[in-house]
Amino acid sequence: MAHKTAWLVPVLLVGVYPLFASTYYVGTCKSGSFPTISAAVDSPSVAPGSTINVCPGNYQEQVIISKPLTLHGITANGSSGVYINAPATLAETESAVLIQALAPMVWVTAGPVNIQDISVVLTEGTSPCPSPQLVGFYYASGASGTLNRVEFQATFDDPLGDDKACPGYGIWVENANPAPTSVTISNSFSDGGILAAALEPLPDIRLKVTITGNQALANPWGGDAGIFVSQVGGTVIGNFIRPRRGPKPYFGIDDAAPNVTVSGNTIVGDDLGDAAGTQSGVGVLIDADGAMVKSNKITGLEVGIDLGCHSAVVTGNTIMGAFTGLGDPLASFAGSNSFFTTQENVRSSCP
Secondary structure: OHHHHHHHHHHHHHHHOOOOOOEEEEOOOOOOOEOOHHHHHHOOOOOOOEEEEEOOEEEEOOEEEOOOEEEEEOOEOOEOOEEEEOOOOOOOEEOOOOOOEEEEEEEEOOOOEEEEOOEEEOOOOOOOOOOOEEEEEEEOOOOOEEEEOOEEEOEEEOOOOOEEEOOOOOEEEEEOOOOOEEEEEEOOEEOOOEEEEEOOOOOOOOEEEEEEOOEEEEOOOOOOEEEEEEOOEEEEEOOEEEEOOOOOOOEEEEEEOOEEEEEOOEEEOOOOOOOOOOOOOEEEEEOOOOOEEEOOEEEOOOEEEEOOOOOOEEEOOEEEOOOEEEEOOOOOOOOOOEEEOOOEEEEOOOO
16 A cells, blocks of 8 residues: 555656746747747746747737736847737726726736837727727736837827827836835837826835836827826836827826936927927926926926926926926925026916
């Protein structure tokens, strides 16, 4: 009896031994690859922590990632460019923070999930836009990771002759869970803006973000802001933001997060604030007491920085070509900023 038991032990160990993280491929650049990205991320043979290299090409699918992974677009056979195109239908969800219906194209529910060198685009000729609002890369509550060198393009040709962007944000990260998460967004492009939001109350920081070195277009058909941060901690540093021509004013950065430092960003308005070509919009809108906004360069907008009667650290910023440099600072405001060719440096109706 003892002899039989001894032979059973190694068999049982083999049966429960976990899969090892490894590297897998999607596409046609390597034999034995998965045919689609979804097939790879959903496969039970792909262990958490694995790397999925995606061959150059177009992939018309919605990708939902529910385990820790690295998703990497690669160069192969002299070609580069991994494009995820919107399929005919998209599964939908609702933001647990902002209570809005979303249609994400890349939808992350776990962490860490790291995505690099991947583009999300609408299929050519898609019009009207998917409903509800489209999101290129969505990190849901509880998800974490990094987005590096990703791209979101969601424009379509308007019959009147202008390109329009679909409602929504190119990159949307959030957390409504008690356990804190962190997401880094760097060196990326979004023609629908970037949003990072967590559930109140503060001072608990449920989501820490690093948003750096990105290019973002504010979307007048979506959230109006190039970068919107609400109730999160972290930094918004060194980004380039400009508006898309549209029907209403825009905000370069909408800061409703007192624990975020907004620094070293370049925000331009030129003559693109609205469809009539008039100066319109705000470079930085401050929506929370305690915000820190410093060393940004803001050009060609109606208001450079609008403090909204909030107590905030606003200093070292350079504002050019604005109608108003600083809007609605408190009487106690003491920041030092530089103004060039502004019609008025400061305008306030605050106590």
